[in-house]
Amino acid sequence: MSATKDIRLMKGNEAFAEGIIRAGCDGYFGYPITPQSEVLEYLSIQKTKERTGMVVLQAESEIASIHMVYGGAGCGKRVVTSSSSPGISLMQEGFSYLAGAELPCLLMNVVRGGPGLGTIQPSQSDYFQAVKGGGHGDYKMIVLAPASVQEMYDFTKLGFDLAFKYRTQVMILSDGAIGQMMEKVELDEQIPRLTDEEIIKKYPWVTTGKTSDRERNYITSLDLNPARHEILNRKFQAKFKKIEQNEVRFERIDCDDAEYLFVAYGSSARVCEKAVQLGRAKGIKIGLLRLITLFPFPYDEVARLAKQVEGILTIEMSAGQMIEDVRLGVNGAVQVEHFGRLGGIMPAPEEVLNVMEEKFIKTKVYA
Amino acid sequence: MTEEIIIAGFGGQGILSMGKILAYAGMMQDKEVSWFPSYGPEMRGGTANVIVIISDERISSPILNQFDTAIILNQQSMDKFEDTIKKGGLLIYDPNGITRHPVRTDIDIYTIDAAYESSRMKSSKVFNMIVLGGFLKLKPLIDPEHMHLGLEKSLPSRHHNLIVENEKAIEKGKEIIMPKYLLN
Numbered sequence: 330m331s332a333t334k335d336i337r338l339m340k341g342n343e344a345f346a347e348g349i350i351r352a353g354c355d356g357y358f359g360y361p362i363t364p365q366s367e368v369l370e371y372l373s374i375q376k377t378k379e380r381t382g383m384v385v386l387q388a389e390s391e392i393a394s395i396h397m398v399y400g401g402a403g404c405g406k407r408v409v410t411s412s413s414s415p416g417i418s419l420m421q422e423g424f425s426y427l428a429g430a431e432l433p434c435l436l437m438n439v440v441r442g443g444p445g446l447g448t449i450q451p452s453q454s455d456y457f458q459a460v461k462g463g464g465h466g467d468y469k470m471i472v473l474a475p476a477s478v479q480e481m482y483d484f485t486k487l488g489f490d491l492a493f494k495y496r497t498q499v500m501i502l503s504d505g506a507i508g509q510m511m512e513k514v515e516l517d518e519q520i521p522r523l524t525d526e527e528i529i530k531k532y533p534w535v536t537t538g539k540t541s542d543r544e545r546n547y548i549t550s551l552d553l554n555p556a557r558h559e560i561l562n563r564k565f566q567a568k569f570k571k572i573e574q575n576e577v578r579f580e581r582i583d584c585d586d587a588e589y590l591f592v593a594y595g596s597s598a599r600v601c602e603k604a605v606q607l608g609r610a611k612g613i614k615i616g617l618l619r620l621i622t623l624f625p626f627p628y629d630e631v632a633r634l635a636k637q638v639e640g641i642l643t644i645e646m647s648a649g650q651m652i653e654d655v656r657l658g659v660n661g662a663v664q665v666e667h668f669g670r671l672g673g674i675m676p677a678p679e680e681v682l683n684v685m686e687e688k689f690i691k692t693k694v695y696a
Numbered sequence: 697m698t699e700e701i702i703i704a705g706f707g708g709q710g711i712l713s714m715g716k717i718l719a720y721a722g723m724m725q726d727k728e729v730s731w732f733p734s735y736g737p738e739m740r741g742g743t744a745n746v747i748v749i750i751s752d753e754r755i756s757s758p759i760l761n762q763f764d765t766a767i768i769l770n771q772q773s774m775d776k777f778e779d780t781i782k783k784g785g786l787l788i789y790d791p792n793g794i795t796r797h798p799v800r801t802d803i804d805i806y807t808i809d810a811a812y813e814s815s816r817m818k819s820s821k822v823f824n825m826i827v828l829g830g831f832l833k834l835k836p837l838i839d840p841e842h843m844h845l846g847l848e849k850s851l852p853s854r855h856h857n858l859i860v861e862n863e864k865a866i867e868k869g870k871e872i873i874m875p876k877y878l879l880n
Contacts, residue, residue, distance in 0.1 A: 336723070338716070338719055338720050338723050338729065338731070363735075364735060449735070450735075505735070506732070506759065509733060509735045510730060510731060510732040510733070510758050511716065511719060511729075511731035511732075512729065512730050512731070512755075512758070513723050513728065513729060596759070599756055599758060599759070600757045600759060602756035602757060603756035603757035604757075605756075606756060675759050677759065677760065677761040678756075678757050678760065679762070680761075
């Protein structure tokens with residue numbers, strides 16, 4: 330093992346917590362919930378006030394947490410909250426206000442099974458909420474889907490960068506499996522937190538106290554003038570368009586010669602990766618398109634692959650949510666089917682391979 | 697090389713930490729590793745299990761339902777996991793508390809009297825390291841030097857005085873593991 334690299338065995342939740350510290354986070358506000366409680370636990374053990382000066386605060390509720398994020402983001406600080414599904418539902422009003430005020434921040438959801446209190450086991454049934462907008466109004470947020478503990482770490486810095494580049498919320502949509510499992514993580518050097526002077530210079534829109542040489546900065550989502558508010562909304566839409574053009578991310582696994590394709594993200598993508606290996610060992614040419622950004626969605630890549638393969642199977646731990654976007658991309662070019670487990674059960678590699686064979690290969694009619 | 701292992705038994709037996717020490721040691725030996733726990737409303741006396749994968753290549757799925765090795769430490773886990781071992785795979789179990797012994801003939805079955813041995817060593821806490829020693833005797837994936845580093849990394853520094861005792865337990869496990877047919 331190389332002596333210069335800082336490599337550790339960490340849980341996904343711990344890697345996320347270490348990631349935000351090292352990415353120069355100024356404040357974390359959260360409320361514990363299984364299966365993401367290790368985030369607050371880890372941050373508390375780290376004594377961040379002494380380590381980087383970062384504030385870590387256990388708020389009285391998720392609603393308080395997200396509005397503390399609003400306040401911190403309004404000052405141009407790098408702020409974060411995280412929770413699991415029921416807690417994220419409570420935060421939706423705050424998400425909408427953050428979108429309306431164009432405030433950059435990092436959010437993380439370690440998804441568990443729903444609806445309601447549901448279960449504490451892993452699930453992917455919050456796709457619609459994250460990607461289509463759980464709060465009110467015409468808004469989107471960038472949604473990153475980590476499939477490994479390393480990505481739970483890496484996406485913190487990426488998330489902050491994207492949030493400030495576009496003045497938008499970025500959500501890391503994880504799940505109970507990625508949050509709870511341990512893998513090897515390679516850590517980077519600490520990025521220093523910005524000073525107040527640096528923030529004011531870098532982000533002229535922040536509310537840090539009016540000086541005599543500039544106009545007053547307002548941060549609000551309210552504008553009662555319809556004409557002005559339409560212009561504002563068009564500006565939001567132009568921003569989401571730009572994100573769609575520039576920020577699509579995905580990984581192609583064995584796609585080049587694939588005749589059948591899995592589309593999946595997060596821990597389901599890991600299961601599919603094994604199924605691809607098992608399938609190829611049996612001589613079936615399967616590939617996997619692993620989604621890294623869920624918004625923006627890689628419609629163009631899906632469309633390209635739809636022309637190449639004979640069938641697409643989406644694997645999600647939900648009743649079928651992402652499949653709607655896959656079908657939009659495919660646009661009828663090839664058959665798309667869904668397989669998912671519900672209630673916190675994870676599919677096994679043999680199971681998803683079996684479904685692929687049942688749905689597309691065994692039923693194939695040879696001319 | 698890829699070794700896919702499930703360790704299963706009662707909460708409180710040190711199942712999760714055994715897996716963690718093994719994964720950490722694997723990492724110290726430059727292997728790819730993953731550690732996937734059963735998490736949930738588990739508690740002391742309930743069931744617990746962890747899937748550990750050690751590999752020379754990138755690990756695809758951390759979640760599996762077939763294993764190269766199953767280390768089984770109570771009856772419930774025997775009932776649940778005996779059938780999940782791949783043909784030609786390995787089953788290690790502590791016969792203490794087992795009422796229905798494994799019946800498969802297409803796998804290698806070994807027993808390790810770790811509960812008895814840990815009480816002889818006057819420390820129930822080294823039980824899991826005795827079992828781990830037995831596994832390492834049959835599958836020497838990790839050398840002692842990296843096991844030592846794994847223990848150092850996974851135990852908090854205030855417990856580093858216990859590393860020697862743990863290593864002794866690993867050595868004991870290597871001595872006492874035996875094929876099932878020698879039982880009785």
